[in-house]
Amino acid sequence: MRTTVGIVGAGPAGLLLARLLHRSGIGSVVLESRDRAHVERRQRAGVLEQGTVDVLRAAGAGERMDREGLRHDGIELRYRGERHRIDFPALTGGRSVMVYAQTEVCKDLVALQLEEGGPLLFEAEALAVEGAEGDRPRVRFRHEGREDVLECDYVVGCDGFRGVARKAVPAALSRTYERAYPFGWLGILADVPPSHDELVYARHDRGFALLSMRSPTVSRLYLQVPAGTDAGEWGDEAIWDELERRLETADDWRLRRGTITSKSVTPMRSYVHEPMRHGRLFLAGDAAHIVPPTGAKGLNLAVGDVVTFADALIHLGDTGSAERLDAYSETCLRRVWQAERFSYDMTALLHRDPAATPFEDRVQLARLERIASSRAAAADLAEGYTGFPLGERR
Numbered sequence: 356m357r358t359t360v361g362i363v364g365a366g367p368a369g370l371l372l373a374r375l376l377h378r379s380g381i382g383s384v385v386l387e388s389r390d391r392a393h394v395e396r397r398q399r400a401g402v403l404e405q406g407t408v409d410v411l412r413a414a415g416a417g418e419r420m421d422r423e424g425l426r427h428d429g430i431e432l433r434y435r436g437e438r439h440r441i442d443f444p445a446l447t448g449g450r451s452v453m454v455y456a457q458t459e460v461c462k463d464l465v466a467l468q469l470e471e472g473g474p475l476l477f478e479a480e481a482l483a484v485e486g487a488e489g490d491r492p493r494v495r496f497r498h499e500g501r502e503d504v505l506e507c508d509y510v511v512g513c514d515g516f517r518g519v520a521r522k523a524v525p526a527a528l529s530r531t532y533e534r535a536y537p538f539g540w541l542g543i544l545a546d547v548p549p550s551h552d553e554l555v556y557a558r559h560d561r562g563f564a565l566l567s568m569r570s571p572t573v574s575r576l577y578l579q580v581p582a583g584t585d586a587g588e589w590g591d592e593a594i595w596d597e598l599e600r601r602l603e604t605a606d607d608w609r610l611r612r613g614t615i616t617s618k619s620v621t622p623m624r625s626y627v628h629e630p631m632r633h634g635r636l637f638l639a640g641d642a643a644h645i646v647p648p649t650g651a652k653g654l655n656l657a658v659g660d661v662v663t664f665a666d667a668l669i670h671l672g673d674t675g676s677a678e679r680l681d682a683y684s685e686t687c688l689r690r691v692w693q694a695e696r697f698s699y700d701m702t703a704l705l706h707r708d709p710a711a712t713p714f715e716d717r718v719q720l721a722r723l724e725r726i727a728s729s730r731a732a733a734a735d736l737a738e739g740y741t742g743f744p745l746g747e748r749r
């Protein structure tokens with residue numbers, strides 16, 4: 356099998372890249388190790404930055420998002436029972452975010468790809484990327500019980516943190532930067548209307564809590580738990596009781612309880628692999644970097660990477676200049692590190708670090724008070740949350 360761009364992985368990065376290339380007349384083949392149902396049901400991110408919304412619309416993948424997504428103009432910070440709203444449009448010159456689940460983004464992109472795009476093979480597991488240093492990189496993969504080879508002009512590794520593409524970069528050329536956190540998030544989905552119409556980020560002496568939503572009838576809520584916690588240790592009532600404690604306010608706000616339909620623990624990690632390019636292999640999304648979910652940046656970073664790659668390849672076709680492709684890693688990493696910094700800061704701002712001293716606890720509260728009382732500090736948070744520029748765009 357032969358194609359222009361071999362894409363490993365059909366998460367948001369791989370699916371959107373295939374769509375962008377198809378719209379520009381560039382051929383691609385997507386290899387995905389899991390089946391379609393798994394790709395469409397995996398519960399993950401839910402907040403789309405303004406730039407991501409614009410890209411999905413421009414790619415012709417925004418119709419259902421515009422119908423069913425929830426535009427959010429702010430978030431609420433809670434601490435010591437106080438409530439403080441961050442007004443995005445007022446602080447950023449009009450920007451907002453969209454609450455639309457990653458599962459729905461993937462469903463929309465899978466449907467478009469199968470209807471209009473190039474091959475998307477499910478249950479096709481990439482085994483290795485080979486020959487990245489030469490002109491003809493290859494992906495060795497297994498599909499329907501047989502081993503096969505996909506020959507390409509370029510390979511883009513969109514295969515997430517545990518994929519194989521990153522392994523094709525020689526260890527001597529790889530630099531990794533990592534931080535593991537001593538806590539994770541216990542996340543639930545519940546059949547109950549959200550208890551607030553915007554996301555609520557709560558800092559509490561017992562730990563962080565987040566109130567979020569997937570739709571007007573489905574709530575998504577999270578609790579900070581120690582790293583390594585098994586979701587099964589938490590009974591449903593215990594989860595609601597703990598959420599109630601951490602989200603409590605001094606006014607008459609109340610948490611609505613409902614049937615919990617899913618429960619899982621997400622570990623928290625910051626990770627960056629440099630460079631994001633080796634020869635004709637390009638890494639995009641979680642294959643190259645991970646952020647803790649506090650800043651809602653993971654999916655949005657993946658979108659930024661594939662937009663940068665698609666623009667660079669189109670630019671090569673239009674002008675003959677490989678300048679943008681050559682700058683891919685550098686261009687992406689500038690934005691990646693801003694998102695890493697933002698996600699790290701949001702995590703430190705809101706979580707209880709078990710090793711924190713009483714002094715550090717007081718500094719954390721002082722930071723929150725600064726955001727609540729200074730327009731400049733609030734604007735910095737709002738700019739980071741609604742997203743860093745996507746760079747050169749067509």
Ligand SMILES: Cc1cc2nc3c(=O)[nH]c(=O)nc-3n(C[C@H](O)[C@H](O)[C@H](O)COP(=O)(O)OP(=O)(O)OC[C@H]3O[C@@H](n4cnc5c(N)ncnc54)[C@H](O)[C@@H]3O)c2cc1C
Nearest residue numbers: 364366367368388399400481514515640641651652653654
């Ligand atoms: C449990 C969890 C919860 C999260 N929650 C949030 C959140 O609340 N907010 C937020 O902003 N972000 C969240 N994230 C991060 C966000 O979901 C990711 O950043 C986003 O999915 C990145 O997209 P991606 O396409 O780069 O990678 P992925 O979505 O990981 O997609 C990679 C794809 O590659 C496939 N693949 C892997 N190996 C191979 C192989 N060898 N061959 C072929 N295919 C392969 C995988 O099956 C997968 O479909 C969460 C992540 C996880 C893991």
